[in-house]
Amino acid sequence: MSRAQRLLDLIQILRGHRMPVTGAVLADQLGISVRTLYRDIATLQAQGARIDGEPGLGYRLRPGFMLxxxxxxxxxxxxxxxxxxxxxxxxxxxxxxxxxxxxxxxxxxxxxxxxxxxxASSLLVGPGEPPIPACVDPAAIREAIRAEAKLRVVYRDLQGTDSTRTIWPFALGYFDNVRVVAAWCELREDFRHFRLDRFSALERLGERYPKRRHALLKAWRERQGVRAQSVFAPARI
Structure with a gap:
Protein backbone atom coordinates (compact mmCIF):
# COMPACT_ATOMS: atom_id res chain seq x y z
CA MET A 1 0.00 0.00 0.00
CA SER A 2 1.33 3.43 -0.95
CA ARG A 3 1.71 6.11 1.73
CA ALA A 4 -0.85 8.30 -0.05
CA GLN A 5 -3.38 5.48 0.08
CA ARG A 6 -2.55 4.87 3.74
CA LEU A 7 -3.19 8.52 4.60
CA LEU A 8 -6.55 8.39 2.86
CA ASP A 9 -7.42 5.17 4.72
CA LEU A 10 -6.43 6.84 7.99
CA ILE A 11 -8.83 9.71 7.30
CA GLN A 12 -11.61 7.24 6.54
CA ILE A 13 -10.97 5.30 9.76
CA LEU A 14 -11.00 8.49 11.84
CA ARG A 15 -14.29 9.48 10.21
CA GLY A 16 -15.79 6.21 11.43
CA HIS A 17 -15.03 6.96 15.10
CA ARG A 18 -17.16 9.47 17.00
CA MET A 19 -14.97 9.20 20.11
CA PRO A 20 -11.18 9.56 20.31
CA VAL A 21 -9.34 6.43 19.20
CA THR A 22 -5.87 5.54 20.38
CA GLY A 23 -2.85 5.45 18.15
CA ALA A 24 -2.37 1.76 18.91
CA VAL A 25 -5.83 0.93 17.57
CA LEU A 26 -5.32 3.03 14.46
CA ALA A 27 -1.90 1.49 13.82
CA ASP A 28 -3.35 -2.00 14.18
CA GLN A 29 -6.14 -1.30 11.69
CA LEU A 30 -3.66 0.08 9.17
CA GLY A 31 -1.06 -2.63 9.76
CA ILE A 32 1.71 -0.16 10.62
CA SER A 33 3.81 0.68 13.65
CA VAL A 34 2.66 3.25 16.21
CA ARG A 35 5.66 5.40 15.35
CA THR A 36 4.65 5.43 11.67
CA LEU A 37 1.10 6.26 12.73
CA TYR A 38 2.31 9.30 14.68
CA ARG A 39 4.22 10.51 11.61
CA ASP A 40 1.13 10.06 9.43
CA ILE A 41 -1.00 12.02 11.90
CA ALA A 42 1.54 14.84 11.88
CA THR A 43 1.59 14.83 8.06
CA LEU A 44 -2.20 15.12 7.85
CA GLN A 45 -2.26 17.88 10.45
CA ALA A 46 0.38 19.78 8.47
CA GLN A 47 -1.83 19.47 5.37
CA GLY A 48 -4.76 21.02 7.19
CA ALA A 49 -6.59 18.03 8.65
CA ARG A 50 -8.28 19.06 11.89
CA ILE A 51 -7.24 16.09 14.02
CA ASP A 52 -7.49 16.64 17.78
CA GLY A 53 -5.52 14.60 20.28
CA GLU A 54 -2.02 13.53 21.08
CA PRO A 55 0.01 10.35 21.69
CA GLY A 56 -1.35 8.30 24.58
CA LEU A 57 -4.75 10.04 24.67
CA GLY A 58 -6.26 9.25 21.31
CA TYR A 59 -7.25 11.09 18.14
CA ARG A 60 -10.47 12.47 16.71
CA LEU A 61 -11.19 14.07 13.37
CA ARG A 62 -13.33 17.17 13.66
CA PRO A 63 -16.60 17.03 11.69
CA GLY A 64 -16.70 18.80 8.37
CA PHE A 65 -13.08 18.23 7.36
CA MET A 66 -12.65 18.04 3.60
CA LEU A 67 -9.45 17.23 1.80
CA ALA A 120 -28.58 14.95 -10.41
CA SER A 121 -25.92 15.04 -13.14
CA SER A 122 -27.62 14.97 -16.55
CA LEU A 123 -24.62 13.71 -18.54
CA LEU A 124 -25.43 10.20 -19.73
CA VAL A 125 -23.56 7.44 -21.54
CA GLY A 126 -25.21 6.58 -24.85
CA PRO A 127 -26.04 3.02 -25.88
CA GLY A 128 -23.40 0.96 -27.63
CA GLU A 129 -22.47 -2.56 -28.53
CA PRO A 130 -21.82 -4.77 -25.50
CA PRO A 131 -18.21 -5.89 -24.98
CA ILE A 132 -17.27 -9.12 -26.71
CA PRO A 133 -17.09 -11.78 -23.97
CA ALA A 134 -13.59 -12.81 -22.92
CA CYS A 135 -12.41 -16.08 -21.37
CA VAL A 136 -9.96 -14.29 -19.07
CA ASP A 137 -10.60 -11.81 -16.28
CA PRO A 138 -9.49 -8.24 -17.14
CA ALA A 139 -8.75 -7.76 -13.43
CA ALA A 140 -5.96 -10.35 -13.74
CA ILE A 141 -4.44 -8.28 -16.55
CA ARG A 142 -4.62 -5.08 -14.49
CA GLU A 143 -3.00 -6.79 -11.51
CA ALA A 144 -0.16 -8.06 -13.71
CA ILE A 145 0.36 -4.57 -15.13
CA ARG A 146 0.59 -3.05 -11.65
CA ALA A 147 3.03 -5.78 -10.54
CA GLU A 148 5.05 -5.58 -13.80
CA ALA A 149 4.59 -9.36 -14.03
CA LYS A 150 5.08 -11.58 -17.05
CA LEU A 151 2.10 -13.48 -18.41
CA ARG A 152 1.94 -16.68 -20.41
CA VAL A 153 -1.09 -16.61 -22.70
CA VAL A 154 -2.63 -18.71 -25.44
CA TYR A 155 -3.69 -16.32 -28.22
CA ARG A 156 -5.67 -16.84 -31.41
CA ASP A 157 -4.72 -14.52 -34.28
CA LEU A 158 -6.85 -13.22 -37.15
CA GLN A 159 -6.19 -16.38 -39.14
CA GLY A 160 -7.50 -18.56 -36.32
CA THR A 161 -4.07 -19.92 -35.36
CA ASP A 162 -3.31 -20.45 -31.67
CA SER A 163 0.10 -19.65 -30.24
CA THR A 164 1.55 -19.57 -26.75
CA ARG A 165 3.19 -16.26 -25.89
CA THR A 166 5.06 -14.81 -22.95
CA ILE A 167 4.19 -11.14 -22.75
CA TRP A 168 5.04 -8.11 -20.63
CA PRO A 169 1.72 -6.23 -20.26
CA PHE A 170 1.98 -2.50 -19.59
CA ALA A 171 -1.37 -1.02 -20.70
CA LEU A 172 -4.99 -2.06 -21.12
CA GLY A 173 -7.25 -0.19 -23.53
CA TYR A 174 -11.05 -0.15 -23.24
CA PHE A 175 -12.94 0.35 -26.51
CA ASP A 176 -16.71 0.20 -26.88
CA ASN A 177 -16.81 -3.54 -27.48
CA VAL A 178 -13.25 -4.83 -27.21
CA ARG A 179 -10.45 -4.66 -24.67
CA VAL A 180 -6.87 -4.61 -25.85
CA VAL A 181 -3.62 -5.32 -24.04
CA ALA A 182 -0.46 -3.52 -25.12
CA ALA A 183 2.56 -5.66 -24.29
CA TRP A 184 6.07 -6.63 -25.26
CA CYS A 185 5.94 -10.08 -26.85
CA GLU A 186 8.96 -12.30 -26.23
CA LEU A 187 8.07 -14.49 -29.22
CA ARG A 188 8.03 -11.57 -31.67
CA GLU A 189 10.62 -9.52 -29.76
CA ASP A 190 8.50 -6.45 -30.33
CA PHE A 191 5.44 -4.57 -29.12
CA ARG A 192 2.13 -6.26 -29.88
CA HIS A 193 -1.56 -5.62 -29.20
CA PHE A 194 -3.74 -8.49 -28.00
CA ARG A 195 -7.54 -8.55 -27.85
CA LEU A 196 -8.79 -10.12 -24.64
CA ASP A 197 -11.55 -11.99 -26.43
CA ARG A 198 -8.87 -13.93 -28.33
CA PHE A 199 -7.15 -15.21 -25.19
CA SER A 200 -8.09 -18.82 -24.40
CA ALA A 201 -5.75 -19.17 -21.42
CA LEU A 202 -3.74 -16.91 -19.14
CA GLU A 203 -1.15 -17.67 -16.46
CA ARG A 204 0.76 -15.19 -14.35
CA LEU A 205 4.40 -16.20 -14.13
CA GLY A 206 6.36 -15.83 -10.93
CA GLU A 207 8.75 -13.20 -12.25
CA ARG A 208 8.78 -9.53 -13.12
CA TYR A 209 9.72 -8.38 -16.57
CA PRO A 210 13.16 -6.75 -16.77
CA LYS A 211 12.05 -3.25 -17.75
CA ARG A 212 9.88 -0.81 -15.81
CA ARG A 213 6.32 -0.38 -16.97
CA HIS A 214 6.62 3.38 -17.53
CA ALA A 215 9.71 2.80 -19.71
CA LEU A 216 7.82 0.32 -21.88
CA LEU A 217 4.87 2.69 -22.14
CA LYS A 218 7.14 5.56 -23.16
CA ALA A 219 8.89 3.46 -25.81
CA TRP A 220 5.54 2.21 -27.12
CA ARG A 221 4.20 5.75 -27.41
CA GLU A 222 7.30 6.86 -29.28
CA ARG A 223 6.96 3.88 -31.61
CA GLN A 224 3.31 4.70 -32.28
CA GLY A 225 4.05 8.38 -32.72
CA VAL A 226 1.25 9.35 -30.32
CA ARG A 227 0.97 11.84 -27.48
CA ALA A 228 0.71 10.81 -23.85
CA GLN A 229 -3.06 11.38 -23.86
CA SER A 230 -3.66 9.21 -26.93
CA VAL A 231 -4.95 5.65 -26.95
CA PHE A 232 -4.19 2.55 -28.98
CA ALA A 233 -4.02 2.86 -32.74
CA PRO A 234 -6.99 0.75 -33.91
CA ALA A 235 -5.24 -0.25 -37.13
CA ARG A 236 -2.64 -2.17 -35.14
CA ILE A 237 -5.11 -4.23 -33.07
Missing part, protein backbone atom coordinates in the same frame (compact mmCIF):
# COMPACT_ATOMS: atom_id res chain seq x y z
CA UNK A 68 -8.46 20.17 -0.45
CA UNK A 69 -8.14 17.97 -3.59
CA UNK A 70 -11.85 17.17 -3.24
CA UNK A 71 -12.91 20.77 -3.82
CA UNK A 72 -14.08 20.07 -7.35
CA UNK A 73 -15.78 22.47 -9.72
CA UNK A 74 -19.19 21.55 -11.17
CA UNK A 75 -17.62 20.56 -14.49
CA UNK A 76 -15.01 18.42 -12.74
CA UNK A 77 -17.75 16.60 -10.85
CA UNK A 78 -19.72 16.09 -14.06
CA UNK A 79 -16.61 14.67 -15.71
CA UNK A 80 -16.16 12.25 -12.81
CA UNK A 81 -19.78 11.16 -12.93
CA UNK A 82 -19.70 10.67 -16.70
CA UNK A 83 -16.48 8.68 -16.44
CA UNK A 84 -17.84 6.40 -13.76
CA UNK A 85 -21.04 5.86 -15.73
CA UNK A 86 -18.99 4.93 -18.79
CA UNK A 87 -16.89 2.49 -16.77
CA UNK A 88 -20.03 0.97 -15.27
CA UNK A 89 -21.46 0.43 -18.77
CA UNK A 90 -18.31 -0.51 -20.70
CA UNK A 91 -15.85 -1.77 -18.09
CA UNK A 92 -15.69 -5.18 -16.45
CA UNK A 93 -17.71 -5.75 -13.24
CA UNK A 94 -14.81 -5.25 -10.82
CA UNK A 95 -13.73 -2.02 -12.48
CA UNK A 96 -17.29 -0.73 -12.55
CA UNK A 97 -17.74 -1.49 -8.86
CA UNK A 98 -14.43 0.20 -8.04
CA UNK A 99 -15.56 3.32 -9.89
CA UNK A 100 -18.85 3.46 -8.01
CA UNK A 101 -17.04 2.98 -4.68
CA UNK A 102 -14.61 5.78 -5.50
CA UNK A 103 -17.47 8.10 -6.37
CA UNK A 104 -19.24 7.22 -3.11
CA UNK A 105 -16.10 8.12 -1.13
CA UNK A 106 -15.91 11.46 -2.89
CA UNK A 107 -19.61 12.15 -2.37
CA UNK A 108 -19.29 11.35 1.35
CA UNK A 109 -17.08 14.39 1.95
CA UNK A 110 -18.81 16.88 -0.34
CA UNK A 111 -21.13 19.59 0.96
CA UNK A 112 -24.80 18.61 0.73
CA UNK A 113 -25.66 20.99 -2.12
CA UNK A 114 -22.67 19.85 -4.19
CA UNK A 115 -23.48 16.19 -3.51
CA UNK A 116 -27.07 16.76 -4.64
CA UNK A 117 -25.80 18.32 -7.87
CA UNK A 118 -23.57 15.29 -8.41
CA UNK A 119 -26.49 12.91 -7.95
Missing amino acids: PPLMFSEEELEALMLGVRWVAERGDPRLGEAGRNALAKIAAVLPTDVRDALD
Whole structure:
Protein backbone atom coordinates (compact mmCIF):
# COMPACT_ATOMS: atom_id res chain seq x y z
CA MET A 1 0.00 0.00 0.00
CA SER A 2 1.33 3.43 -0.95
CA ARG A 3 1.71 6.11 1.73
CA ALA A 4 -0.85 8.30 -0.05
CA GLN A 5 -3.38 5.48 0.08
CA ARG A 6 -2.55 4.87 3.74
CA LEU A 7 -3.19 8.52 4.60
CA LEU A 8 -6.55 8.39 2.86
CA ASP A 9 -7.42 5.17 4.72
CA LEU A 10 -6.43 6.84 7.99
CA ILE A 11 -8.83 9.71 7.30
CA GLN A 12 -11.61 7.24 6.54
CA ILE A 13 -10.97 5.30 9.76
CA LEU A 14 -11.00 8.49 11.84
CA ARG A 15 -14.29 9.48 10.21
CA GLY A 16 -15.79 6.21 11.43
CA HIS A 17 -15.03 6.96 15.10
CA ARG A 18 -17.16 9.47 17.00
CA MET A 19 -14.97 9.20 20.11
CA PRO A 20 -11.18 9.56 20.31
CA VAL A 21 -9.34 6.43 19.20
CA THR A 22 -5.87 5.54 20.38
CA GLY A 23 -2.85 5.45 18.15
CA ALA A 24 -2.37 1.76 18.91
CA VAL A 25 -5.83 0.93 17.57
CA LEU A 26 -5.32 3.03 14.46
CA ALA A 27 -1.90 1.49 13.82
CA ASP A 28 -3.35 -2.00 14.18
CA GLN A 29 -6.14 -1.30 11.69
CA LEU A 30 -3.66 0.08 9.17
CA GLY A 31 -1.06 -2.63 9.76
CA ILE A 32 1.71 -0.16 10.62
CA SER A 33 3.81 0.68 13.65
CA VAL A 34 2.66 3.25 16.21
CA ARG A 35 5.66 5.40 15.35
CA THR A 36 4.65 5.43 11.67
CA LEU A 37 1.10 6.26 12.73
CA TYR A 38 2.31 9.30 14.68
CA ARG A 39 4.22 10.51 11.61
CA ASP A 40 1.13 10.06 9.43
CA ILE A 41 -1.00 12.02 11.90
CA ALA A 42 1.54 14.84 11.88
CA THR A 43 1.59 14.83 8.06
CA LEU A 44 -2.20 15.12 7.85
CA GLN A 45 -2.26 17.88 10.45
CA ALA A 46 0.38 19.78 8.47
CA GLN A 47 -1.83 19.47 5.37
CA GLY A 48 -4.76 21.02 7.19
CA ALA A 49 -6.59 18.03 8.65
CA ARG A 50 -8.28 19.06 11.89
CA ILE A 51 -7.24 16.09 14.02
CA ASP A 52 -7.49 16.64 17.78
CA GLY A 53 -5.52 14.60 20.28
CA GLU A 54 -2.02 13.53 21.08
CA PRO A 55 0.01 10.35 21.69
CA GLY A 56 -1.35 8.30 24.58
CA LEU A 57 -4.75 10.04 24.67
CA GLY A 58 -6.26 9.25 21.31
CA TYR A 59 -7.25 11.09 18.14
CA ARG A 60 -10.47 12.47 16.71
CA LEU A 61 -11.19 14.07 13.37
CA ARG A 62 -13.33 17.17 13.66
CA PRO A 63 -16.60 17.03 11.69
CA GLY A 64 -16.70 18.80 8.37
CA PHE A 65 -13.08 18.23 7.36
CA MET A 66 -12.65 18.04 3.60
CA LEU A 67 -9.45 17.23 1.80
CA PRO A 68 -8.46 20.17 -0.45
CA PRO A 69 -8.14 17.97 -3.59
CA LEU A 70 -11.85 17.17 -3.24
CA MET A 71 -12.91 20.77 -3.82
CA PHE A 72 -14.08 20.07 -7.35
CA SER A 73 -15.78 22.47 -9.72
CA GLU A 74 -19.19 21.55 -11.17
CA GLU A 75 -17.62 20.56 -14.49
CA GLU A 76 -15.01 18.42 -12.74
CA LEU A 77 -17.75 16.60 -10.85
CA GLU A 78 -19.72 16.09 -14.06
CA ALA A 79 -16.61 14.67 -15.71
CA LEU A 80 -16.16 12.25 -12.81
CA MET A 81 -19.78 11.16 -12.93
CA LEU A 82 -19.70 10.67 -16.70
CA GLY A 83 -16.48 8.68 -16.44
CA VAL A 84 -17.84 6.40 -13.76
CA ARG A 85 -21.04 5.86 -15.73
CA TRP A 86 -18.99 4.93 -18.79
CA VAL A 87 -16.89 2.49 -16.77
CA ALA A 88 -20.03 0.97 -15.27
CA GLU A 89 -21.46 0.43 -18.77
CA ARG A 90 -18.31 -0.51 -20.70
CA GLY A 91 -15.85 -1.77 -18.09
CA ASP A 92 -15.69 -5.18 -16.45
CA PRO A 93 -17.71 -5.75 -13.24
CA ARG A 94 -14.81 -5.25 -10.82
CA LEU A 95 -13.73 -2.02 -12.48
CA GLY A 96 -17.29 -0.73 -12.55
CA GLU A 97 -17.74 -1.49 -8.86
CA ALA A 98 -14.43 0.20 -8.04
CA GLY A 99 -15.56 3.32 -9.89
CA ARG A 100 -18.85 3.46 -8.01
CA ASN A 101 -17.04 2.98 -4.68
CA ALA A 102 -14.61 5.78 -5.50
CA LEU A 103 -17.47 8.10 -6.37
CA ALA A 104 -19.24 7.22 -3.11
CA LYS A 105 -16.10 8.12 -1.13
CA ILE A 106 -15.91 11.46 -2.89
CA ALA A 107 -19.61 12.15 -2.37
CA ALA A 108 -19.29 11.35 1.35
CA VAL A 109 -17.08 14.39 1.95
CA LEU A 110 -18.81 16.88 -0.34
CA PRO A 111 -21.13 19.59 0.96
CA THR A 112 -24.80 18.61 0.73
CA ASP A 113 -25.66 20.99 -2.12
CA VAL A 114 -22.67 19.85 -4.19
CA ARG A 115 -23.48 16.19 -3.51
CA ASP A 116 -27.07 16.76 -4.64
CA ALA A 117 -25.80 18.32 -7.87
CA LEU A 118 -23.57 15.29 -8.41
CA ASP A 119 -26.49 12.91 -7.95
CA ALA A 120 -28.58 14.95 -10.41
CA SER A 121 -25.92 15.04 -13.14
CA SER A 122 -27.62 14.97 -16.55
CA LEU A 123 -24.62 13.71 -18.54
CA LEU A 124 -25.43 10.20 -19.73
CA VAL A 125 -23.56 7.44 -21.54
CA GLY A 126 -25.21 6.58 -24.85
CA PRO A 127 -26.04 3.02 -25.88
CA GLY A 128 -23.40 0.96 -27.63
CA GLU A 129 -22.47 -2.56 -28.53
CA PRO A 130 -21.82 -4.77 -25.50
CA PRO A 131 -18.21 -5.89 -24.98
CA ILE A 132 -17.27 -9.12 -26.71
CA PRO A 133 -17.09 -11.78 -23.97
CA ALA A 134 -13.59 -12.81 -22.92
CA CYS A 135 -12.41 -16.08 -21.37
CA VAL A 136 -9.96 -14.29 -19.07
CA ASP A 137 -10.60 -11.81 -16.28
CA PRO A 138 -9.49 -8.24 -17.14
CA ALA A 139 -8.75 -7.76 -13.43
CA ALA A 140 -5.96 -10.35 -13.74
CA ILE A 141 -4.44 -8.28 -16.55
CA ARG A 142 -4.62 -5.08 -14.49
CA GLU A 143 -3.00 -6.79 -11.51
CA ALA A 144 -0.16 -8.06 -13.71
CA ILE A 145 0.36 -4.57 -15.13
CA ARG A 146 0.59 -3.05 -11.65
CA ALA A 147 3.03 -5.78 -10.54
CA GLU A 148 5.05 -5.58 -13.80
CA ALA A 149 4.59 -9.36 -14.03
CA LYS A 150 5.08 -11.58 -17.05
CA LEU A 151 2.10 -13.48 -18.41
CA ARG A 152 1.94 -16.68 -20.41
CA VAL A 153 -1.09 -16.61 -22.70
CA VAL A 154 -2.63 -18.71 -25.44
CA TYR A 155 -3.69 -16.32 -28.22
CA ARG A 156 -5.67 -16.84 -31.41
CA ASP A 157 -4.72 -14.52 -34.28
CA LEU A 158 -6.85 -13.22 -37.15
CA GLN A 159 -6.19 -16.38 -39.14
CA GLY A 160 -7.50 -18.56 -36.32
CA THR A 161 -4.07 -19.92 -35.36
CA ASP A 162 -3.31 -20.45 -31.67
CA SER A 163 0.10 -19.65 -30.24
CA THR A 164 1.55 -19.57 -26.75
CA ARG A 165 3.19 -16.26 -25.89
CA THR A 166 5.06 -14.81 -22.95
CA ILE A 167 4.19 -11.14 -22.75
CA TRP A 168 5.04 -8.11 -20.63
CA PRO A 169 1.72 -6.23 -20.26
CA PHE A 170 1.98 -2.50 -19.59
CA ALA A 171 -1.37 -1.02 -20.70
CA LEU A 172 -4.99 -2.06 -21.12
CA GLY A 173 -7.25 -0.19 -23.53
CA TYR A 174 -11.05 -0.15 -23.24
CA PHE A 175 -12.94 0.35 -26.51
CA ASP A 176 -16.71 0.20 -26.88
CA ASN A 177 -16.81 -3.54 -27.48
CA VAL A 178 -13.25 -4.83 -27.21
CA ARG A 179 -10.45 -4.66 -24.67
CA VAL A 180 -6.87 -4.61 -25.85
CA VAL A 181 -3.62 -5.32 -24.04
CA ALA A 182 -0.46 -3.52 -25.12
CA ALA A 183 2.56 -5.66 -24.29
CA TRP A 184 6.07 -6.63 -25.26
CA CYS A 185 5.94 -10.08 -26.85
CA GLU A 186 8.96 -12.30 -26.23
CA LEU A 187 8.07 -14.49 -29.22
CA ARG A 188 8.03 -11.57 -31.67
CA GLU A 189 10.62 -9.52 -29.76
CA ASP A 190 8.50 -6.45 -30.33
CA PHE A 191 5.44 -4.57 -29.12
CA ARG A 192 2.13 -6.26 -29.88
CA HIS A 193 -1.56 -5.62 -29.20
CA PHE A 194 -3.74 -8.49 -28.00
CA ARG A 195 -7.54 -8.55 -27.85
CA LEU A 196 -8.79 -10.12 -24.64
CA ASP A 197 -11.55 -11.99 -26.43
CA ARG A 198 -8.87 -13.93 -28.33
CA PHE A 199 -7.15 -15.21 -25.19
CA SER A 200 -8.09 -18.82 -24.40
CA ALA A 201 -5.75 -19.17 -21.42
CA LEU A 202 -3.74 -16.91 -19.14
CA GLU A 203 -1.15 -17.67 -16.46
CA ARG A 204 0.76 -15.19 -14.35
CA LEU A 205 4.40 -16.20 -14.13
CA GLY A 206 6.36 -15.83 -10.93
CA GLU A 207 8.75 -13.20 -12.25
CA ARG A 208 8.78 -9.53 -13.12
CA TYR A 209 9.72 -8.38 -16.57
CA PRO A 210 13.16 -6.75 -16.77
CA LYS A 211 12.05 -3.25 -17.75
CA ARG A 212 9.88 -0.81 -15.81
CA ARG A 213 6.32 -0.38 -16.97
CA HIS A 214 6.62 3.38 -17.53
CA ALA A 215 9.71 2.80 -19.71
CA LEU A 216 7.82 0.32 -21.88
CA LEU A 217 4.87 2.69 -22.14
CA LYS A 218 7.14 5.56 -23.16
CA ALA A 219 8.89 3.46 -25.81
CA TRP A 220 5.54 2.21 -27.12
CA ARG A 221 4.20 5.75 -27.41
CA GLU A 222 7.30 6.86 -29.28
CA ARG A 223 6.96 3.88 -31.61
CA GLN A 224 3.31 4.70 -32.28
CA GLY A 225 4.05 8.38 -32.72
CA VAL A 226 1.25 9.35 -30.32
CA ARG A 227 0.97 11.84 -27.48
CA ALA A 228 0.71 10.81 -23.85
CA GLN A 229 -3.06 11.38 -23.86
CA SER A 230 -3.66 9.21 -26.93
CA VAL A 231 -4.95 5.65 -26.95
CA PHE A 232 -4.19 2.55 -28.98
CA ALA A 233 -4.02 2.86 -32.74
CA PRO A 234 -6.99 0.75 -33.91
CA ALA A 235 -5.24 -0.25 -37.13
CA ARG A 236 -2.64 -2.17 -35.14
CA ILE A 237 -5.11 -4.23 -33.07
